Amino acid sequence: MAMSASTIATPLRILCIHGYRQNSDSFRDKTGALRKLLKKQVEWVYMNAPHSVSQRMDVVQEQEQKESKAEEDSRGWWFSDVQARSFDAGEVCKASLGLEESLEAVKKAVQELGPFDGILGFSQGAALVAMVCALQDFKFRFAILVAGFKSMCSEHERFYTGAALTIPSLHVFGEKDGVIPDKLSRELLSRFENPQVLTHPGGHFVPATSAHRQTYQEFLKRFQG
Secondary structure: OOOOHHHOOOOEEEEEEOOOOEOHHHHHHHOHHHHHHOOOOEEEEEEOOOEEOOOOOOHHHHHHOOOOOOOOOOEEOOEOEOOOOEOOOOOOEOOOEOHHHHHHHHHHHHHHHOOOOEEEEEOHHHHHHHHHHHHOOOOOOEEEEEOOOOOOEHHHHHHHOOOOEOOOEEEEEEOOOOOOOHHHHHHHHOOEOOOEEEEEOOOOOOOOOHHHHHHHHHHHHOOOO
16 A cells, blocks of 8 residues: 555754865765665755865874865864964964854755755764753754764853753764863763764764664654655
8 A cells, every 4th residue: 555645754854064274065975875765764965164275284283184185165163263364173372263153054955945944064063052942042952963072162162051961862872082082972962861872983073873763753753744
């Protein structure tokens, strides 16, 4: 018997936030396995960070060379070194460059491409997602943070104070991540109320094998129908 239209769940719409030195196209490619894994459940929408990143070698690029080649049209959400216009997740700084423009870019994407059910971020993009959740004015129903971390910039401390965030969240990180060590991702968990965690034995990437399917699907199922 054919399934009636009323019983077919509408795909969830998720806004995707790429990592540092990536862009919307490259992140779409890097999440191909995840898109295939959840093709019946999710409509993925990708956006670009507003800031171009110089091709000059910096700390993050050196660390990521083992994982992937530098991207053409490399982009970032903010710079921890204002003078060099570079970023290192472990860099302690007083001020950053570019974050406000990135938050405005997300707001514009929501207005022009939304509505969205959820938001997903990877690496620096996941750190940005945590900040977006802290602002509580975007009205996402859930967040998925892959290789997330707290910014070490003191002017960003405002995003990590106050009551725990109640938005449902799934935190994904690799036990052998050489770019964002899992210790940094675990430190972000306390910012969220009842965070759900998915760990994998690999490095700095978005895991999407059959072993991860159930966790993703059960998390998303809560918001369908």
